[in-house]
Amino acid sequence: MRFLITGASSYVGARVYRALREEFDVLGTYHSNRLFKEQKKLDLSNSSEIKAIISKEKPEVIVHIAGLPLGQCAENSKLAHEINVDATRRIVETANEIGARIIYMSTIMAGKASDVYGKTKLEAEGYVAGTKAGFIVLRGALTIGQSPNTTAEKYYNRILRSVAEKSRLTFDNSALTQITYLGSIPEIISRSQENDKLWGQTIPVVADEKKTRFAIASDLLGEFGVTCEPSKGTRYIDEAYYTTEKLRELKLPAYNYRQIIKKTISEMHTWLNSRKT
Ligand SMILES: NC(=O)c1ccc[n+]([C@@H]2O[C@H](COP(=O)([O-])OP(=O)(O)OC[C@H]3O[C@@H](n4cnc5c(N)ncnc54)[C@H](OP(=O)(O)O)[C@@H]3O)[C@@H](O)[C@H]2O)c1
Numbered sequence: 001m002r003f004l005i006t007g008a009s010s011y012v013g014a015r016v017y018r019a020l021r022e023e024f025d026v027l028g029t030y031h032s033n034r035l036f037k038e039q040k041k042l043d044l045s046n047s048s049e050i051k052a053i054i055s056k057e058k059p060e061v062i063v064h065i066a067g068l069p070l071g072q073c074a075e076n077s078k079l080a081h082e083i084n085v086d087a088t089r090r091i092v093e094t095a096n097e098i099g100a101r102i103i104y105m106s107t108i109m110a111g112k113a114s115d116v117y118g119k120t121k122l123e124a125e126g127y128v129a130g131t132k133a134g135f136i137v138l139r140g141a142l143t144i145g146q147s148p149n150t151t152a153e154k155y156y157n158r159i160l161r162s163v164a165e166k167s168r169l170t171f172d173n174s175a176l177t178q179i180t181y182l183g184s185i186p187e188i189i190s191r192s193q194e195n196d197k198l199w200g201q202t203i204p205v206v207a208d209e210k211k212t213r214f215a216i217a218s219d220l221l222g223e224f225g226v227t228c229e230p231s232k233g234t235r236y237i238d239e240a241y242y243t244t245e246k247l248r249e250l251k252l253p254a255y256n257y258r259q260i261i262k263k264t265i266s267e268m269h270t271w272l273n274s275r276k277t
Helices: 011-021 047-057 070-075 077-098 116-128 155-165 184-191 213-224 245-249 257-276
Strands: 002-006 025-030 061-064 101-107 135-140 142-144 169-172 179-181 201-205 228-231
Touching: 002 011, 002 047, 011 025, 011 184, 047 077, 061 077, 070 077, 070 116, 077 101, 077 116, 101 116, 116 135, 135 184, 142 155, 142 213, 155 169, 155 213, 155 257, 169 213, 179 184, 179 257, 184 201, 201 245, 213 228, 213 257
Parallel strands: 002 025, 002 061, 061 101, 101 135, 135 201, 142 179, 169 228
Antiparallel strands: none
């Protein structure tokens, strides 16, 4: 099976790329950050580059992960539309020319779509649903877990850095969110190659429980003797609520909050130990 992964250097994409390469023939793209030397450059704002790489490489499955994150979408709604919506439409059009399937990395914020990020991701999901050979939409929440990309400005990477440097962190203790275990994403993509029931589905990849960012960070940092301060009133808002029903119905891993925290702490220990050797 030949895969093309867009955004293979991103926090989410790098873990997916590393895991899928152990099982499949995988080509990963980057834009400004080449994390793995064999990656190919792709600028999603250039529609001819999108067509060229897909037509040339002829992947059977495109895992579309690259996108403009929440903060940047709020700053530049035109670019958000260009990268998250227009580029996704172009990927779908070209996938349909060669009969490729698409797995799209979306967000639970598409369920509420009250900001530019959520709106553009929801619109992109609509185009992905037009993939003739088949599609899967994975909706992630606040994602935690170890990635080969430890430097992207992400919630988990901030926690990791604070453990490494024994520095204090402050996180919002008012808005509630759900979490996603990063390792679930490649696991589900791998299972999609044996389980036809996954195709055509929009799957929330979440733990049932709702927690604040402060509570999640405290549960991770406590293990390492690092303290975290609560704060109030950030730009975050309560997101739509999802259950793990779909994951269980499709016989996919449905880790609960405690299991995800345990898995993540174990990955943090492995990473810290690898830095000592
Ligand atoms: N992190 C989370 O908690 C979370 C939760 C739910 C869903 N997601 C989804 O997961 C995906 C990855 O998120 P992330 O947090 O891992 O993102 P990230 O680390 O901020 O990375 C963004 C990615 O988009 C790529 N990109 C940006 N502009 C591009 C352009 N013009 N052309 C080509 N690629 C471009 C970047 O490439 P370079 O780095 O090479 O420039 C990078 O790979 C996104 O679609 C996001 O909506 C993330």
